[in-house]
Ligand SMILES: [Zn+2]
């Protein structure tokens with residue numbers, strides 16, 4: 001009897017496959033059941049081994065039992081996953097298992113079979129009740145001509161009607177019987193967007209993200225695979241959904257940080273979407289009003305094409321941004337007198353005000369006035385934030401909640417005070433001032449419950465005058481047409497941050513938040529409170545023209561050899577014992593210091609330097625050659641297997657990191 005040998009990837013943190021045998025031919029990318037040690041585990045078939053390594057004893061090879069007759073990863077998708085494992089230097093098994101539904105990941109009794117109900121897609125012409133403007137029309141025309149791998153950016157200022165362009169392009173693909181995947185940032189998956197798509201097409205629209213039940217996710221995955229649904233809207237985890245006959249990938253708000261997964265398998269869904277588009281030879285459309293520097297660089301090199309919509313759909317001018325010097329102002333909960341007057345006037349006009357402050361909770365510092373003790377999380381190196389609504393001190397790193405101490409644990413003084421500013425404090429101060437006005441807070445805490453965000457949006461749209469207070473959740477693509485005044489309380493933290501991409505981030509955030517305001521009004525105004533009114537970057541942000549600031553960032557980064565003109569990898573290391581981290585990272589640093597093609601920074605303590613009882617340190621590797629970086633990382637991985645120091649730490653590579661600390 002013929003015996004076949006296969007490399008099988010297991011869902012374990014080892015950067016290798018394992019050899020198993022089978023009496024039947026196995027399908028590449030399909031699931032199998034194998035014994036590993038004393039356990040039965042699931043694996044994915046990676047490749048057939050034609051010539052067995054002579055050092056392996058044939059008798060010792062265990063058997064792999066096929067579970068499905070279908071593959072989880074058809075060929076281009078399979079190669080996308082293999083690429084991701086190599087590019088991010090992440091264990092292949094973990095990559096394969098992270099993109100299949102939990103049900104398939106855990107349960108060998110569930111097998112892949114067609115769901116059996118195919119949706120018919122018709123276009124609801126009544127939904128297209130308005131005409132496209134010239135710019136939108138041009139964009140649709142040019143974008144629909146694109147074939148194969150030719151990434152394009154739709155640069156549309158906020159309010160320019162990018163979604164309508166997406167819908168028209170989707171329509172073209174549906175007519176050809178092709179399927180579409182629309183990727184959106186985590187927070188943007190609002191009923192507003194889903195409803196727009198549902199109103200346009202009859203037929204089932206797949207929705208795929210982390211808060212959908214495992215059962216529903218499994219169902220959507222199956223229906224995508226067998227062509228039973230043709231349109232899926234989802235967050236980063238849907239980037240490798242196995243859509244049959246894929247015709248287009250759309251990635252909205254391509255600059256958004258939530259495309260980056262920062263825990264476990266650290267990858268960028270934007271970059272993986274680009275690779276998938278290349279391997280599947282399907283068009284990719286990135287959309288943004290504030291595109292990432294990487295995308296702008298690729299456009300300047302003619303690798304991506306650019307399509308612009310510079311006019312807002314309502315024909316109105318973009319909001320006017322003014323800076324307010326608060327160095328000599330009296331502040332109430334962070335709000336200057338001038339801003340307060342502007343809020344009053346807006347409310348009097350029956351309009352809405354949006355107040356942006358990027359910190360949730362009541363006050364970020366809880367300390368003793370007598371001895372200076374500061375409330376800290378017991379397992380992280382992080383200040384506890386006072387949350388008045390829950391009357392708890394909460395760690396924003398591990399979400400542990402602590403009772404609010406009545407006495408200082410160090411000196412027993414009762415003089416304990418909360419300092420600083422968060423959304424709750426702003427809300428409280430405004431409630432005292434505006435007793436009759438609806439005040440709506442939008443942050444992680446107020447939106448945690450299921451259905452909460454939908455209710456908040458509906459309350460906002462129902463009210464006339466209202467005050468919205470929110471964190472960066474408010475800067476994402478939901479529109480608030482009744483907002484005519486926008487007050488930004490703490491942009492200074494972003495302006496003076498030492499992070500390398502701080503200016504890119506803060507300008508994206510400020511331009512996005514300003515864009516939320518005044519969709520239907522003439523006089524939307526944005527007041528940016530600052531202690532640095534003469535800051536050069538701020539002056540550029542004030543113009544509201546993102547290109548001016550992005551060009552400057554690109555010039556600066558080129559000069560300093562920073563991304564997108566270089567490649568960065570952060571080697572992160574954690575251990576309950578900080579000296580273990582230092583021993584490991586120092587050894588790495590000593591090993592690499594003679595290599596002159598790579599710049600090494602660190603070891604440095606990460607911020608925060610402790611989370612859940614584990615100390616955290618890192619080294620930054622920066623080089624102008626991606627290929628060289630790859631070589632170095634492969635070399636390091638092999639070294640690490642041999643080092644005794646490696647056994648005492650947990651390490652990961654963070655490629656193209658979003659956060660540098
Ligand atoms: Zn004290």
Ligand SMILES: [Zn+2]
Pocket residue numbers: 377378379380382395396397398399400611612
């Ligand atoms: Zn903590």
